[in-house]
Amino acid sequence: MTTSSKTATLSFDGKTIELPMFTPTAGPDVIDIRKLYGQAGVFTYDPGFTSTASCDSTITYIDGDEGILLHRGYPIDQLASKSHFLEVCYLLLYGELPSSAELEDFETRVTRHTMIHEQMHNFFRGFRRDAHPMATMVGVVGAMSAFYHDSLDVNDPWQREVASIRLIAKMPTIAAMAYKYSIGQPFVYPRNDLDYAANFLHMCFSVPAETYHVNPIVSRAMDRILTLHADHEQNASTSTVRLASSSGANPFACIAAGIACLWGPAHGGANQACLEMLREIGSVDRIPEFIERAKDKNDPFRLMGFGHRVYKNTDPRAKVLKQSADEVLELLGVHDNPLLQVAKELEHVALNDPYFIEKKLFPNVDFYSGIILEAMGFPTSMFTPIFALSRTVGWVSQWKEMIGDPQMKIGRPRQLYMGETTRDYVDIENR
Numbered sequence: 001m002t003t004s005s006k007t008a009t010l011s012f013d014g015k016t017i018e019l020p021m022f023t024p025t026a027g028p029d030v031i032d033i034r035k036l037y038g039q040a041g042v043f044t045y046d047p048g049f050t051s052t053a054s055c056d057s058t059i060t061y062i063d064g065d066e067g068i069l070l071h072r073g074y075p076i077d078q079l080a081s082k083s084h085f086l087e088v089c090y091l092l093l094y095g096e097l098p099s100s101a102e103l104e105d106f107e108t109r110v111t112r113h114t115m116i117h118e119q120m121h122n123f124f125r126g127f128r129r130d131a132h133p134m135a136t137m138v139g140v141v142g143a144m145s146a147f148y149h150d151s152l153d154v155n156d157p158w159q160r161e162v163a164s165i166r167l168i169a170k171m172p173t174i175a176a177m178a179y180k181y182s183i184g185q186p187f188v189y190p191r192n193d194l195d196y197a198a199n200f201l202h203m204c205f206s207v208p209a210e211t212y213h214v215n216p217i218v219s220r221a222m223d224r225i226l227t228l229h230a231d232h233e234q235n236a237s238t239s240t241v242r243l244a245s246s247s248g249a250n251p252f253a254c255i256a257a258g259i260a261c262l263w264g265p266a267h268g269g270a271n272q273a274c275l276e277m278l279r280e281i282g283s284v285d286r287i288p289e290f291i292e293r294a295k296d297k298n299d300p301f302r303l304m305g306f307g308h309r310v311y312k313n314t315d316p317r318a319k320v321l322k323q324s325a326d327e328v329l330e331l332l333g334v335h336d337n338p339l340l341q342v343a344k345e346l347e348h349v350a351l352n353d354p355y356f357i358e359k360k361l362f363p364n365v366d367f368y369s370g371i372i373l374e375a376m377g378f379p380t381s382m383f384t385p386i387f388a389l390s391r392t393v394g395w396v397s398q399w400k401e402m403i404g405d406p407q408m409k410i411g412r413p414r415q416l417y418m419g420e421t422t423r424d425y426v427d428i429e430n431r
């Protein structure tokens with residue numbers, strides 16, 4: 001934590017208190033209100049945490065106005081074009097880009113943890129075949145607590161490291177198994193001779209009846225999607241993981257909580273909802289109808305894949321994904337994908353509509369990711385599981401940072417109580 005360089009003065013009800021302020025290495029100054037209630041007997045009020053810094057962190061920085069996303073200081077567009085997912089995982093976890101030897105050791109450790117305990121296969125068979133893969137992932141990841149007893153103690157740095165590697169390594173295997181189970185195909189074991197993205201594609205699309213060859217272009221695009229979704233500051237699911245972890249719960253239970261939160265259509269579920277919206281729009285000539293619905297306060301419809309709590313000009317990840325969408329569809333020979341045509345026209349219309357300009361709504365990371373994933377052959381139900389397997393490294397990195405902080409305390413917000421004040425019980429015969 002930086003030292004306080006200045007103070008903020010708060011005056012009300014004839015009282016004046018000085019609150020310390022901290023200046024970050026990037027972004028807005030913060031006012032330290034930790035002693036506010038003790039000094040002044042008042043709470044702050046910030047549902048949705050739009051103006052609240054919940055922690056200090058050195059992992060990811062976002063500038064919503066400038067459209068900047070840095071991981072340990074490195075811009076996301078440079079990482080997407082020059083790095084690869086497991087190297088970005090190393091960077092997020094340990095804070096620096098690895099040397100060749102460090103990267104090789106890390107990749108070997110992850111590769112050798114990709115299988116799950118054989119008895120965990122039984123969990124999948126307890127679900128209906130038509131269960132959403134996110135339901136399966138929440139259940140199976142939480143159940144890892146019942147199998148990996150040697151990496152549950154969050155106070156043991158070695159166990160934290162093993163749990164981190166297990167989660168990053170096994171999430172693709174679990175996601176692929178959820179997919180295979182949903183389509184009635186046999187599980188495919190991971191292969192140690194494939195890289196992370198290629199292995200995931202292999203586990204999803206390989207069948208025992210024939211040899212599966214991973215398309216290197218598709219594998220590169222998948223690796224880029226994973227890189228672009230890896231971490232994103234204190235978003236809803238990461239904040240869920242931090243709050244769950246603050247009670248000392250084991251890492252598998254906390255990551256399962258993050259998966260549950262990510263599932264929501266306002267968050268990680270937006271990529272599935274966006275594709276379903278594009279399919280409902282169906283053709284370019286129906287776009288005006290949906291734009292009007294999105295602007296209608298009486299209509300709950302929102303343009304899925306548009307808008308962001310932090311980015312108010314452009315989501316830098318969407319820019320990279322838009323390029324990938326064109327490349328992948330071109331290389332897959334999906335030249336005239338009607339959904340992509342609708343997406344591009346919808347983006348153009350929305351970005352020139354006064355309502356969207358005024359509300360600062362533009363395509364976010366979820367707008368183009370679904371189009372690429374569909375072109376790869378994934379059903380929409382697998383879009384959020386892929387987001388979850390990518391974001392696992394972000395959740396784990398933020399968890400490690402928090403658990404390793406000696407100042408860590410259990411998260412326990414207060415409230416603005418607007419309910420009944422004390423009143424006496426009334427016997428039922430008198431009601």
Ligand code: SDX
Nearest residue numbers: 232235266267268270294302303304305306307308309359
């Ligand atoms: C992710 O936090 C992260 O970093 C998340 C994420 C990550 O990497 O972890 O980036 C991933 O979740 C991206 C966002 C995916 N969600 C969607 O695409 C769903 C559609 N978007 C909206 O639900 C919304 O934009 C949010 C939830 C993303 C942001 O909502 P905010 O910041 O709470 O803003 P808001 O809901 O208060 O909206 C502000 C105004 C409102 O109008 P007014 O009440 O002020 O008149 O803009 C309108 C909203 O009605 N609005 C939209 C809109 N999004 C906001 N109107 C139409 N379509 C939309 N998509």
